[in-house]
Amino acid sequence: MRAFVLYLLLALTAPACSLPASEPASGDNLSAELYYVEKVIDGDTFIIEGGEKVRLIGIDAPETPNSFKQRNFHYGIEAKDHLRELIGSQKLKLEFDIEKRDQYDRLLAYAWLENGLFINAYLIEEGYARVVTFPPNVKYHDQLNQLESEAKENKRGLWNK
Template sequence: MSQDQERSRFQSWRWWQRLGVGCGLWLLVASLTACQSPMSAQGTLVKVEQIANGQAIEISPANNSPGTPERVRLIGIDAPDLAQQPWGPAAKQQLERLIGSKPVLLEPGLESRDRYERTLAYVWLDGKLLNEKLVEAGYALAVPRSPNTKYDQRLKRAQEKARLMGVGIWNPNEPMRLTPAEFRAQNR
């Protein structure tokens, strides 16, 4: 085999190798950013009275009747406690920015209340799952809790993307050292 043939064969092999690496990277990014098949959320449109923290909102009582606002806990996420500086206040501020003064759609889970009697729901705004947006921006952890597992894969992909991008609680220069659950357990 001549040197020209050998060089051509080597260059061809290098081209295929680069193509394989490029395709592998593309597949990784595509799998992390892919969404589940589009579906329209079913639920109730509500007015948000207040953002309690990075994982809970308070909504107007049903039928605008007088009374105390109802607390709603976002399903599938665990945001840092407000005392967990600087991540807790940042998560609350992010949820405030995402919602603003707009009404949100609450999609109930299979289990509708937690042990604190908060309503459990997936929260949607303008077709976007806010539970997922908080995780994707690095303001909360994806925490699956059976039987409410409908969007677990979306939340898991969002967390992996945030971790790889090093955003929010995943920032390598200022990482969150304790999970919210660990922080709460240490500070009871």
């Protein structure tokens, strides 16, 4: 019953988004400020200048080997390395949704490279992460789900089994 209520809530509140991974979002929540990436923690978390931890919204990358919860931890290493190559020492625009912080006080954001690449979507599209949605932060839920389906269908990254 709880899963049905969550599904219904998502269906009723998630906007219909069909932006490709390379088209920047428009809206009031996209920062005009650029944030410099100091360090990549794992495949979905990084630190920006000033020591602020940022967790990418709507995605979940596999954990790295220091977490024994994840059985396919080698994908966690690949996801972390790929994110580091993609955004390490880069400047990003951040876009916020309804809730700005999680229970660990990390900043929750969608991230965009200066060239317009939507990082969250790209990681899903290439199979470095899977979709995970925590309402009320559901702005790109439909788009990310579509990209995950395509990644599974094309056996990219995590889905290449």
